[in-house]
Amino acid sequence: MIFGYARVSTKHQNLDMQIDELKKYGCKEIVTEQESGANQQREQLNQLLNKLRNGDTLVVFKLDRLGRTMQQLVMLLNHFRGKGINFVSIKDGIDTSTTMGRFLYHIFGAMAEMEREVINERVKSGIASAKARGRMGGRKKSHSEKQIQGMLEMIQLGRSKKEVQEIFGVSRTTLYRYIKESEKIQD
Template sequence: MKIGYCRTSTHSQDHALQLDALQKAGCDRIFVETASGTKADRPQLAEAMAYARAGDQIVCYSLSRMARSVRHLLDIGDELRSRQIGLVSLTEAIDTSTPGGRLVFTILAAMSQMEVELLRERTRAGLEAARARGRVGGRPRSLDATKLTVARTLAAEGTMTMAEIAEHIGVAPSTIYRYLPGGRSGLAA
């Protein structure tokens, strides 16, 4: 029996490409999951592996859909091999039920891990280069210096509640309290 496993990392990604390929490969049952590949705890993967019996094959679109780390991928391969279950990757054309397939599986798993590490390295280098140019990532502050001055002035006057001040300058009351700990009484300190 061919058992398909399909995974995307986020809900905004589409499973269609993988599902089409798994159906075309003749999978009798397909387990679909939306979870990060870095998570070892993926319920649909666990269910697919528990469902498989000796002589079955677990089919995935790509090895990167099974796991992101070489160690996890090799652990999955070892467990399946010990249970006499094959692992087939459609993109890489690997079938671990053959000696050549096991060799290629191990080499490609190492290459996949290297690709992930290189991506992390490039991302880190890009962020450092951006910081060196004065660009900082993340969400912009909702309470800039001008709005903070207005909030302090209005709070000191005492004619408006903190909720009214927050509404007036367009932020949540919790933001005001984050910048003015203790509210009005914090201004006196």
């Protein structure tokens, strides 16, 4: 069976043009949705994906109606391929039941992989650049070394951990982490 999926991001946008194109293509059932493409939990799309079976075809007017990112699109195309579902994007000229459509599918996969690697490279070089400038990542401690030392000394002098928490405005978890860190230093 041929299913169509049409989506707009806001209620002010109109689905008519997409629906007309999907009907022209021969879609027997058309699912519509007014939801941002950034939202990966699109209820109507998820219901449609659960309905699709081996041999079915899913048709969209344009690729961006199905997914926002290359990674999201490749994930969906892999899902379709694994279940024997054909995919057609009318405007983009993609039809995975054809040789050229399958070729384009592989190009998308390679582009998604490249996108992930480029992002990873940028993150790694950003971290290296920050370290070279003496900046370390992570959260700064909310208490100075002097304050931490004061907390530890108060506990050693017999004050309860609860009292220390109240005096310094420190959470139980943080106080125990300071204690544990000091024990490691002493070992």
